[in-house]
Amino acid sequence: MALSQNIRRADINPFDHHRIMKSELNILLIEDDPDAQANLVDILGHDGHQVSLACSLGDIRSLGIQPRFDLVILDRRLPDGNVEEALPSLKSLLPNAEFIVVAGFADVESTITAFRLGVTDYILKPVHPDVIRERVARIAHEKRVMREMHRQQRFADQMMDTSEALIVVLDLQGRVERVNRHFTEVMGWKENTLLGEDYIDHCIPEPERARIREVFQATVAGKRSTGVRNGMLTTDGRIRQVRWTDSTLTDDDGEITSILAIGVDITDIVEAQDAAARDHRLAAIGQTVTGLAHESRNALHRINTSVELLRLDIPIESESREEVDSIARASAELQNTLEEVRQYAAPIHLHRESVFLHEVWRRVWGYLANARGNRDAELIEAHCGCGCPVDVDVLRLEQVFRNLFENSLAACDDPVRVRVDCKCDGQEMIFVNVEDNGPGLNAEQRQKIFHPFFTTKARGTGLGMSIVQRIVEAHGGDVQVVDAVGGGAKFKMRLRKPDSVNVTLCADSKVKADA
Template sequence: MTYLNHILIIEDELDAAESLSDMLSIDGFEITIAASVQDAMKLLEEQRFGVILTDRHLPDGLIEHRLQEILEVSSRTPVIVVTGYSDLQAVILAFRQGISDYVIKPIIPEDLIHTVRRILDRRVLEQHLKVEHAFAERIQSTAEAIILVIDFDGRVIHFNRFFTELTGWAQDDLIGENWFERCIYPEDRDLLINVCDTMSRTDRYRGCTNRIRCKNGEAREIRWSNSKWSESDGGQQFILAIGIDVSDLEEATQRAVRAERLAAIGETVAALAHESRNAIQRINAASEVLAINVRGNVDSEEELSVVQRAASDLSTLLESVRAFAAPIQAKMECADLREIWRRSWDDLKCKRSGRDVLLVENVTSCLREVKVDVCRMEQLFRNLFLNALEASDGPVRIEIDCECNEEMVCLKVIDDGPGLSAEQSAHLFEPFYTTKPTGTGLGMPICQRIAEAHGGTIAAGNHSNGTEVAICVPRVKAAVLVS
């Protein structure tokens, strides 16, 4: 900002102009002289100056009558007016129009230099503040981080644009509202309120990670770095929280942990299945022989039936865990999805026997074949149908809707059961999570892995009449190894 050392003097009397120039040159300032406002305007259009020093009486009028033109052309460069005592009242009125200061004749060089230096120092400070403000605004608007300010009562004072882009909350939604009640889940509130209370009483600042509730109800995992922030006058204090969205990292970490768990399960189950298969076969062989020996003894036959069912359940459980832990390599072939889900429905005939159950196919556009692993897709539909049948003891209505195009097949399996609780929705695809007394908790995770092996997706939520599971797979997709 070298132009700040350059001063424009507007003075029509040559001796007075040279006198002012000499005073300021001694202190290292660069001087340019203009004899009128008109000459000064031409100079101001071509270059910038740090200060404009002008006489009040000029050939083209009083300075206060031309002041707005000068300020506009010069981008509001500070103006100092040189005046006598008789004009002092008029100069004071000119302050209202925008002059920065005045110097009274006869001029004392030290006073003039001090006034110019003071105004230039203020201008440098203003420039620095302007740059810092612009930088802060740019950081707030472009950084992919949340900037949040709340008071120690939890009221929202300010947040940046990225917070709105991430969560959907606008300024009108949250400013003045309680942060903990609007955006924090109940199970996290006590911890965060305690952090806020600790910061209000001590100088210890704590970072933390927690979920925040978006406007659409979704949750985002945020890693916070907190500090105290005070107003410029040292008055009220606030909490300045910088947050980074780590939802994807958290999900990736969970996937890695799940993969390690599955690998461990796979090794354990492989050894367990090998050792258990022979034992189960011995139980089955012995129970068949025993069945011959106890034929006609009703009590013994019932007890033996319990043993046989237990052996069958154990075999099924081991096979389910083994199948889940093993990598899925889809063997793709062209097939009609309607035929696949109809076979899955037929496989559950014994489960439907004696019940009021209806499968409704609302299919209008899925008339073409799709490339899938037939066996795996039968397993997927069988699991979904079985969940719907077991969700209710009363009549069951299951609908299959289809929305397809040239690239994707999107199916919705909708039942009229009780729907999903918030806990079930959060953990539905987690291995071994179940609300059934005899379930393994692997049905939906297996469905997810089958969908992913086809390069597709699966999601579940509540429908107006029960639960809705949406499956989307490409019509033609190379097999994907899911381990």
């Protein structure tokens, strides 16, 4: 505040640096009696407070005083008004200040009114130095405590906002009280959408919820947990792996009030470890399959040759012909199995070219015409106007759609409806959903669907979906399985668009099975 002849800083020795440095409070003294003014300035200045002076309420209002004062000491009766009339406007001008009223005499009614208006203290004249010093010292102490609390709160807030750890505070029922900025950035959840919600139901994948509730209850009971790893659901449906340390927050009496969870996102580490383990397994599988294929090739060739010779000698109508055909089918199945395992174990080297996705899946659906036979099967398409251009290895991507379509045809009873939705995000990714109207997958099947050798079919190697995952990830994308609306299985893929491609507009359409 600029000081004028009306409001001025009380005179302090300019060479008394120690007194200025240890100043406790910024005090505004409103007093029109020069003797009382000088007495209070001397008392307050001696304790290191900075004192500014005003002689009337008009001085304050006319200068538009800034709200920098910690304390206002004012005479109850001033030339242009009394405290009861002036306090409401003074408090709005000085929202951070405490108020002490000094009065020559006081009646019960005016004192009660002053306290109702927010006065901190009420002192009678003549002012005893020890009284005013004690009252001001108490206010200074309270201000210091409040400043320290605010400082610690700001520090805690800054730690929460700048930490690259995931921080979650829960109440004792598991509801979210607070999350930090890094949590919202990594997981996509906005704090205001999570506050008051059950943390485990919203953020933990369903298969892990029971285990995490046990950990939470143990923490509520006072047991500190560390190194707990679990998946975390993001708003886009992906799962990130986080390692947590949980502890309790307590009140002044030592009672537990909240649960503090601090986590580190280890998704990249887990994926790197899984990839290394997978590569090791693939190398072992590849070596094994190569040896098997080498040893089996001649035997399978002899079997097939012998079968063909037998077919020449045995009439079609003969009962023995069925047994021969069974041997041929078994030989073909064994050869297909060896080839599928070989494809799974072999390194993926991509030969990319820019194509439109709908051209790829339509071609694959056409390839499966014999597999569909006379079944009531329909492919339903829905894609954005750009046609969804991608940079992919076409043969590999055809294999992805072939495996997905074959699984749907095997799982669904007629009528079979396979829907492919495809749309761009306007930037660099394309989202592809393939869903069917079959029985869908249970929780265990969804969790294991991409595991090698896991299958829901009566026959098969269980490598089809593992191959799909490897091909999609080799393209820099990802794939996951969710429940389709109304039942069935739904596979969600993300693929990267090419840097530049000629875009052709296409309309939504339906492709019939007999097309």
